[in-house]
Amino acid sequence: MGKVLIKGKNFLGFEIEIKAEDINKIKKELDIVISSSAHFLKNTIVTLKLTEKNKLYAKDVIKFLNEKDIDINAVVVANKKNCAADVPIIETRNIHLLAEREGEQAATFKGNLRNGQTIRVDGDLIVAGNVNSNSYIYATGNIFVLGNLDGIPHAGYGGNNEAVIFAFSMNPPQIRIGDFITRSPEEGVKIKNRNAAFSEVAYVSEGNIVISTYEEWLKLKR
């Protein structure tokens, strides 16, 4: 296997993973890989995954790719230390939840789900966008909303009570997981109407749907 590869769609779009350690070698291999797949990399979200050894070349690599008309949206590394770039640097441990699902069946929808629209999938569903009021999303597995969730989600559709729902900002009028439904107690009032400063996870615990922050949920899982 080459030292530079473009991985299919990850949760953010495409990921260019570079394992080579020498900058000239990196550029040479990038040239080869890009010539065949540059068209995939336009108009999508592209992240660059670097190792502890080659992360110091982040800026050079991004510039090199920019010259080839490929914009990098973020760099993914294990540890930010000694890594500099003009785009956001994400540590892999912060994409734990999503990385964990890698390899499993997941459908990705990029864009906003609008009033009146519905998505149904077998397996996990990732929405890279907002799920607006009066839209519905059904997944037999987990649901990840990388945006605002104002529509109605049903995770574990068909009876999987272990499924979870993740959203950057969770404000649905109703949440359904497996056989459970929770609804806001007063008509017209959202379940929670907090400042959406924290990502949250909804899951079933002891027969109730519980919502906790992503941080709390991670601790519970460990």
Place this chain on the structure above:
Amino acid sequence: MSGKVLTITSGKGGVGKSTSSANLALGLALSGKKVVTIDLDIGLRNLDMILGLENRIVYDVVNVVEKACKINQALIKDKRTDNLFLIAAAQTRDKSAVTSEQIIGLTNELKKDFDYVILDSPAGIESGFRNAMLPADEIIIVTTPEISAVRDADRVIGILESNDKTQVSLIINRINPTLVKKGDMMSKDDVLQVLSIPLIGVVPEDSNIVSYTNIGEPSVLHKDSNSGAAYKNIVKRILGEDVPFMEITEEKKGFLQSIINFFKE
């Protein structure tokens, strides 16, 4: 010449589609473009009144598509400029009187002679809306900062997206800065957060609009009108000028930026 079809639509009724159609049509005409605007709210015509042209109607859009008259005979020339024409809606018929094929045929003819063909859509998401939306090269959605109007706009945007209409922008009409400040009205950013489409203008609440409509003189004709100033800016943006938003710092935070901010610890 091959002009553009610009459709003004909204989902919800009474949010300012016809007011916007009249102001943008007149504004573009006064900027030197050749413009024709068609009232597609068949059975509930009022664009003629807003433009002060109701006394001049002889033939209407149904007469044209039924070939009871020539297109030229149904073009009502504006009083103020030779650049603007109106094709009025029929008042005694309903929306089923025209088909989308007929409207596409008509707009294709008009595009040969006009820079802009502005279609004033009826409310709703049924056939009248489809007739207005299908011929469009560009679409402007009008909403007020109210939840019900914004949700209807969201519904319409979803339908436009599934019809591969990608040139869609937004006018937020009837913003009242005092109410926004007090937290009693959705702000421009609240609306954009839900709809996530490019903003082309914000039009303030303007109590004079009622009297402008009564005398058939849209806001853009009134020098001191704040809604008129907002519409003039929208005209410039339609023409490709980069006009900064009044009082408003634009630079909408993209969706990606929000994702990435989340991952930054």
